Amino acid sequence: MTTALLVIDAQRSFLQRESWSAASDPEIADTIARLVEHHRDRGDHIVWVLHTQPGSGTVFDPARGFVELMEGLSPAEGEPVRTKTVHNAFTGTDLSEVLADWGVDEVTVCGVRTEQCCETTARVASDLGLRVTFAVDATATEPIEAPGSPAGRSVAEILADPRTLLPEDIITRTVYALSGRFADVRTVAEIIG
Template identity: 65%
Template sequence: MKSALVVIDVQESFRRRPNWAAVSNPEIVDKVGRLVTAARSRGDLVVWVLHTEPGSGTVFDPESGFVRLMDGLEPADGEPVLTKTSHNAFTTTNLQQLLTRQGVGELVVSGIRTEQCCETTARVASDLGYQVVFVTDATATHPIEHRDAPAGRSLEEVLADPRTLGTDEIVARTEYALAGRFARIATVEELTGS
């Protein structure tokens, strides 16, 4: 079965936000880079996806200059770079058509945010009939505030709140939700042999 690695939102926008200091996986570029190298060596398709919020005035607005891959990641010639405005990588892109044209049956998912864009992409891919491999240690996320938390708090206040969901809890919940239902959970080492 032909496989494709999808790298979701590993972009400079996230490093420009204050909560980057609490990211679960500061080594995301290295881990994704290892997956990319292995995928290319096998002849698998590598698809890069960037999140955009045009006109928002945020770090996700293309006008900000931050909607670009993090340093250390570079598409090879012919590797598609898609931009999305939805949480998953399918709804607002031509990803499904691209995968269909390439005869891809398996999707390897990596990127930022574990429980949001990555998990949502994995669920949609599974519903579309793809075999999904979710590489949790090649994803990253941030602590999530409680739904009733006041807006505009500092990162220190967010982290001090006992209602804040920590990154370890987020990652574990994502694996529980996906495993055996929507995806097979794998590690970078399992997929790269290193």
């Protein structure tokens, strides 16, 4: 098997948001760095992916300067960095071609946000015929407000709302949704072990 580690959206953009203070793992870069080092030691390929929303004025707008990897994470020579504008790392990028050129048949997915870009990338990778390992504790997410919640609430108000999905619940849902269908869900310790 030829493996590639996909590091999805582990970028400074998230650190600018008040909601990051309630993330499942605000220090996720440390866990991702351990996984990156493991894959480098094995000689696996690594692809870095950053989410962009050009012209939006948000923290994902490259003009704001936050669309760069979190501190402690950096590509080694030959490790490509791709940008995307949708939830998965395949649509609108050449990721599929890059992996095919390398002969990759297995990917490990990590990054930010567990249920959004990481899960969506894992699902698409599976649909493309790749074997997928989802490094669940090398992903992080934030609380999700209930549909129709008032805009502009503080993190404290969001967390106090019983309708809010908390990070641990979101991660559990992702594990249930992916396991045995789209991915082999494992911890970093299980992957490295």
